[in-house]
Amino acid sequence: MTSSGGGGEVEVKxxxxxxxxNRIVNNVSWGACDLVAFGAQNAVAIFSPKSAQILTTLPGHNASVNCTHWLPSNKFSFRAKQFKSHYLLSGDSDGAIHLWELSLLDQKWRNVLQLPKSHKKGITCIAAHVISETVVIFASASSDGSVCVWEVAFPSTNEGDCTLLLLDTLVVGSKSMVALSLAELPGNVGRMVLAxxxxxxxxxxxxxxxxxxxxQFIKACELKxxxxxxxxxxxSLPMGKNGEANNIMLVSSSQDRGIRIWKMALHGSSADINGGCKKEEISLTSYIQGPIFTAGPLTYQVSLESLLIGHEDWVYSVQWQPPSASETEGVPYQSESILSASMDKTMMIWKPEKTSGIWMNVVTVGELSHCALGFYGGHWSPNGDSILAHGYxxxxxxxxxxxxxxxxxxxxKVPSGHFAAVMDISWARSGDYLISVSHDQTTRIFSPWKSVNSLEGGSWHEIARPQVHGHDINCVTIIQGKGxxxxxxxxxxxxSRVFEAPLSFLKTLSHATLQNVVATEDHLVDVQILGANMSALGLSQKPIYVHSADKTPDRSGNEGIDTLETIPDAVPVIxxxxxxxxxxxxxxxWPESHKLYGHGNELFSLCCDNKGKLVASSCKAQTASVAEIWLWEVGSWKAVGRLQSHSLTITQMEFSNDDSMLLAVSRDRQFSVFKIHGTGSxxxxxxxxxxxEAHRRIIWSCSWNPHGHEFATGSRDKTVKIWAVTPESSVKQLTTLSQFKSSVTALSWVGLDSKSNGFLAIGMENGLLELWNLSIKRTDNIYSNVVASVAIRLDPFVCHVSSVNRLAWKEPEKSGEECRKLQFASCGTDHCVRVFEVNVSV
Structure with a gap:
C-alpha cells in the first residue's frame, strides 16, 4: 500500500x-493449494505451513468464525491441477456463510459473496464434494437443527461470476448435527449420499x-x-479392486472414544432385495452387516468394517488420507489410511494390516502432557506427508x-498467537522483540529470528511465553532503563507482578538476533536464574537457579508420586x-521477582518512564479514591506517589519524552497532566x-509528541484532538482531526525529525488503521501552525476486524533523510498481534 501525504510518499506493508x-472443532481446513485456513475471532486467517507464517486475514464476518472449508480441500487435490482460483467457505456463530476467492496468479483475495442467511443460529460444520472444475456441492449444518445443501458454480474464465443455488433444506429436529460428509454413490451417476x-x-x-x-435428499437409513x-x-473416495470402484467407506468418531469404519458396497438392483442375494463369506474385516438402502435403481449394503479403540478421550476428528494423484483407469487411488485427533492430546494414523486386514494404530504423535487439554482436530497435508492438529x-x-x-x-514450526483478545503491547528498549498480554491469560514475546543466510530482518516467531497466569491479563510495560x-x-x-529475564531467555535472544552475546548493558554477568517453574495451585512463577538445575533428580522413590502439591518441573531451554x-x-x-500491592481493584493500565526509573499503574474504578495513579520506584519497588484526579477508570497513561510530565485519560471524559520531578532524595x-473535560464520551487513548509537549487524545466520540502544554503550565487545544467513522480506541505518535514532524497512528473500534501526518510549527513557544492530513488509510485486509486495543511505534533508527524505515505494532480484540513496516520517502 502506497500513498502520498504531506510528508512525502508513504508505503506500509x-x-x-x-x-x-478459535477453540472450536471444525475451525481448520487444509486446502489443495497447500494453505491452511482457520478462524481467529471474527476473521478468517490464512497460513502457509511451508513458511510457518500467517499470510493474511479476511475481514467480513460480524461474529466469531466457527468453521472453514476449502474448495477444493486436500481430499480433491488430484483434481486441482488446472484450477486458476481456489475458493474458501467460512461460517460464523451468527449463521452467516461467506465464499472467498484466492487467485493463484497474484495471490489476491476477494469476498465473492455472502450466502443468503438460511440458518438462524451458528454454523457447526461445512462439508463439500467437488463434482468438476466448475461445480461443487456442499452442505452446511447449524445449531438451529437444519442442514442446507447448496450448489456453487465457478466461472470457467476469470471474468465470470460465481452462481449459487440452494438445493435442499433438511430439518433434523432439536438435536442438531455437528458432523457432515458428502460423497457420490459408486456406480450411480449423479446420486449423492449425505452422512x-x-x-x-x-x-x-x-x-x-x-x-x-x-x-431432494431422502432419508435412507440410520447407523447405530x-x-x-x-x-x-x-x-473416502470410491475404493475397488481390478479397476471396479464398487464401494466407499465412511469413518466416524465420537465422544465415546471410539472410531468406526463403515463399508457402503454396491449390493445390486432394487429388484434383488426381494429376490434375495448371495451372501458373501464373512471375514474378519466385515463382520457386522448393517442396513440395506435403495438409491434409484441400485441398492447398497452398509456393514461395520472395523471398530478402532486406542484413544483415551473424546475423538474430535477423523480424516482419510488424501488420494494420491496417480490415477488408475480414471479412479484415484484412495490410501487406506486414517488420521484421528483426540482430546487425549494425541493424533494417530490407522492402517489395515496387510495379511489379516485388521486396522492397526501405526503412528502416534503428541503426548499425554500437562500443557494442554487436547486436540480439537487433525488434518492431512494434500500430499499426505504432514499432519496438523489444533489444540485447546x-x-x-x-x-x-x-x-x-x-x-x-x-x-x-507453525504460527502461534493469542486465542483471546490481546489487550496491550510493549516494545523492548532494544527493539529486538515485542511483548503482548491477553485475556487468554498469557504473556508472549514475538521477535524476528534472523538467519545467517537471509539478508532481510528474518521471519517473526513467538520465542518465549514468560507468564502463564490464572487471570485475564490487561496491561504490560517493559522497563526501559539500563539493566x-x-x-x-x-x-x-x-x-502488579514484576518479571526479570532468566539466563535461558538472554541466550535465546542472542541466537535470534545473531549476536554472540546480548549487549553488555542487558547481560548481567551474575544472572544465576536459569528459568522459572509454576508453583502448584498458585499464580506465582518460582525461579530455577543455575546450580540447582545441574543437580541430579531425587532418587528416593518419591518422584513418581503425583499429588495436588506436585506438578511436573519445567526445564528451561536455550x-x-x-x-x-x-x-x-x-x-x-520468566521468574517473578516482585509483587506490587496497593490498588483496590483489578489492574487496568501501566506505563514506564523513558529512563526506567518509575512505573505508573491504575485500576478499574468507580470512585475518586480508587481511581488514583500509583507511582513505583524501579529497583526498590516502593510506592513513591499516589496521584488523584479522576473519578472513573484511567484507561491509559504515558510519560512525556523528557519524563517531566505524566498524562492520564479516563472514562470520566477528562485528561490530567501531572508534573513529575525528583527531589534529590x-x-x-x-x-x-x-x-x-476533553471529549463528549470515554477517552480511550493518548500519546505524546516525541519531540515536544504536545499530545493527542482519542475518544469514543469518534474524534482525535491535539493539545499542547504551554510554558505557563496550562493546556490549550491546537486542533481537532476530522471526525472518524468509528470510535478511536488507540493512538501512537512517532517523530520523523526534531522539528515536530511525525506520524500519528490511529486505531479504531471497527479494526481499521490510519496514519496521519502531523506538522507543528512553533516559534518561541507560540504555536503558529498545526497541519494534520491523512498519510494513508490501511487496506482492511491488513487491518484488524475488531477493536484495536493498543498501538506502539518501535524507537526509530537513525538513518538517511531520503528514506526512513519505521515499524509499528498493533493488537486487538480479534486475537491478533500485527507488525507493520512504514517506508517514508521525502
Missing part, C-alpha cells in the same frame, strides 16, 4: 501477524439426485453403534514424515531455532497542572 485459533451425525449418537444417511434446480455424540464423519490453547502442532524407508514423524530485561504486568487481580508449542508452553517462563514530587 504488513511484516507479521500472530494469532491463535450427518450429532447429538443423538446416530449417523443419518440421506440420498439425493439432481432434478432440475433442486436436489456409537454411545455418545458423533463428532466427525468422512467419506488455540495452538497448532505440525508433524512431517521425514523418513525415507520407514516413517519418522518430526515436529515442525536486565524486565517487565511489569497487571491482570484482573489487585496486584533455543537455537524458533520453538514449537510444547517448548513455549512450559519451558520459557528517594521522594518524587508531583503536581497536577491541568485537568480538562
Amino acid at each position: 504488513g511484516v507479521f501477524i500472530g494469532a491463535g485459533c 450427518m451425525g450429532g447429538l443423538d449418537n446416530k449417523i443419518h444417511l440421506y440420498c439425493g439426485k439432481r432434478t432440475g434446480e433442486c436436489m 453403534g456409537h454411545t455418545d455424540w458423533i463428532r466427525s464423519l468422512d467419506f 490453547g488455540g495452538s497448532f502442532h505440525l508433524w512431517r514424515n521425514v523418513g525415507t524407508s520407514s516413517d519418522n514423524w518430526k515436529p515442525q 536486565n530485561h524486565r517487565f511489569v504486568s497487571g491482570a484482573e487481580e489487585k496486584v 533455543l537455537t531455532e524458533p520453538p514449537i508449542e510444547d517448548q513455549l508452553a512450559w519451558h520459557t517462563l 528517594d521522594e518524587i514530587h508531583h503536581e497536577l497542572i491541568s485537568r480538562q
Whole structure:
C-alpha cells in the first residue's frame, strides 16, 4: 500500500501477524493449494505451513468464525491441477456463510459473496464434494437443527461470476448435527449420499439426485453403534479392486472414544432385495452387516468394517488420507489410511494390516502432557506427508514424515498467537522483540529470528511465553532503563507482578538476533536464574537457579508420586531455532521477582518512564479514591506517589519524552497532566497542572509528541484532538482531526525529525488503521501552525476486524533523510498481534 501525504510518499506493508485459533472443532481446513485456513475471532486467517507464517486475514464476518472449508480441500487435490482460483467457505456463530476467492496468479483475495442467511443460529460444520472444475456441492449444518445443501458454480474464465443455488433444506429436529460428509454413490451417476451425525449418537444417511434446480435428499437409513455424540464423519473416495470402484467407506468418531469404519458396497438392483442375494463369506474385516438402502435403481449394503479403540478421550476428528494423484483407469487411488485427533492430546494414523486386514494404530504423535487439554482436530497435508492438529490453547502442532524407508514423524514450526483478545503491547528498549498480554491469560514475546543466510530482518516467531497466569491479563510495560530485561504486568487481580529475564531467555535472544552475546548493558554477568517453574495451585512463577538445575533428580522413590502439591518441573531451554508449542508452553517462563500491592481493584493500565526509573499503574474504578495513579520506584519497588484526579477508570497513561510530565485519560471524559520531578532524595514530587473535560464520551487513548509537549487524545466520540502544554503550565487545544467513522480506541505518535514532524497512528473500534501526518510549527513557544492530513488509510485486509486495543511505534533508527524505515505494532480484540513496516520517502 502506497500513498502520498504531506510528508512525502508513504508505503506500509504488513511484516507479521500472530494469532491463535478459535477453540472450536471444525475451525481448520487444509486446502489443495497447500494453505491452511482457520478462524481467529471474527476473521478468517490464512497460513502457509511451508513458511510457518500467517499470510493474511479476511475481514467480513460480524461474529466469531466457527468453521472453514476449502474448495477444493486436500481430499480433491488430484483434481486441482488446472484450477486458476481456489475458493474458501467460512461460517460464523451468527449463521452467516461467506465464499472467498484466492487467485493463484497474484495471490489476491476477494469476498465473492455472502450466502443468503438460511440458518438462524451458528454454523457447526461445512462439508463439500467437488463434482468438476466448475461445480461443487456442499452442505452446511447449524445449531438451529437444519442442514442446507447448496450448489456453487465457478466461472470457467476469470471474468465470470460465481452462481449459487440452494438445493435442499433438511430439518433434523432439536438435536442438531455437528458432523457432515458428502460423497457420490459408486456406480450411480449423479446420486449423492449425505452422512450427518450429532447429538443423538446416530449417523443419518440421506440420498439425493439432481432434478432440475433442486436436489431432494431422502432419508435412507440410520447407523447405530456409537454411545455418545458423533463428532466427525468422512467419506473416502470410491475404493475397488481390478479397476471396479464398487464401494466407499465412511469413518466416524465420537465422544465415546471410539472410531468406526463403515463399508457402503454396491449390493445390486432394487429388484434383488426381494429376490434375495448371495451372501458373501464373512471375514474378519466385515463382520457386522448393517442396513440395506435403495438409491434409484441400485441398492447398497452398509456393514461395520472395523471398530478402532486406542484413544483415551473424546475423538474430535477423523480424516482419510488424501488420494494420491496417480490415477488408475480414471479412479484415484484412495490410501487406506486414517488420521484421528483426540482430546487425549494425541493424533494417530490407522492402517489395515496387510495379511489379516485388521486396522492397526501405526503412528502416534503428541503426548499425554500437562500443557494442554487436547486436540480439537487433525488434518492431512494434500500430499499426505504432514499432519496438523489444533489444540485447546488455540495452538497448532505440525508433524512431517521425514523418513525415507520407514516413517519418522518430526515436529515442525507453525504460527502461534493469542486465542483471546490481546489487550496491550510493549516494545523492548532494544527493539529486538515485542511483548503482548491477553485475556487468554498469557504473556508472549514475538521477535524476528534472523538467519545467517537471509539478508532481510528474518521471519517473526513467538520465542518465549514468560507468564502463564490464572487471570485475564490487561496491561504490560517493559522497563526501559539500563539493566536486565524486565517487565511489569497487571491482570484482573489487585496486584502488579514484576518479571526479570532468566539466563535461558538472554541466550535465546542472542541466537535470534545473531549476536554472540546480548549487549553488555542487558547481560548481567551474575544472572544465576536459569528459568522459572509454576508453583502448584498458585499464580506465582518460582525461579530455577543455575546450580540447582545441574543437580541430579531425587532418587528416593518419591518422584513418581503425583499429588495436588506436585506438578511436573519445567526445564528451561536455550533455543537455537524458533520453538514449537510444547517448548513455549512450559519451558520459557520468566521468574517473578516482585509483587506490587496497593490498588483496590483489578489492574487496568501501566506505563514506564523513558529512563526506567518509575512505573505508573491504575485500576478499574468507580470512585475518586480508587481511581488514583500509583507511582513505583524501579529497583526498590516502593510506592513513591499516589496521584488523584479522576473519578472513573484511567484507561491509559504515558510519560512525556523528557519524563517531566505524566498524562492520564479516563472514562470520566477528562485528561490530567501531572508534573513529575525528583527531589534529590528517594521522594518524587508531583503536581497536577491541568485537568480538562476533553471529549463528549470515554477517552480511550493518548500519546505524546516525541519531540515536544504536545499530545493527542482519542475518544469514543469518534474524534482525535491535539493539545499542547504551554510554558505557563496550562493546556490549550491546537486542533481537532476530522471526525472518524468509528470510535478511536488507540493512538501512537512517532517523530520523523526534531522539528515536530511525525506520524500519528490511529486505531479504531471497527479494526481499521490510519496514519496521519502531523506538522507543528512553533516559534518561541507560540504555536503558529498545526497541519494534520491523512498519510494513508490501511487496506482492511491488513487491518484488524475488531477493536484495536493498543498501538506502539518501535524507537526509530537513525538513518538517511531520503528514506526512513519505521515499524509499528498493533493488537486487538480479534486475537491478533500485527507488525507493520512504514517506508517514508521525502
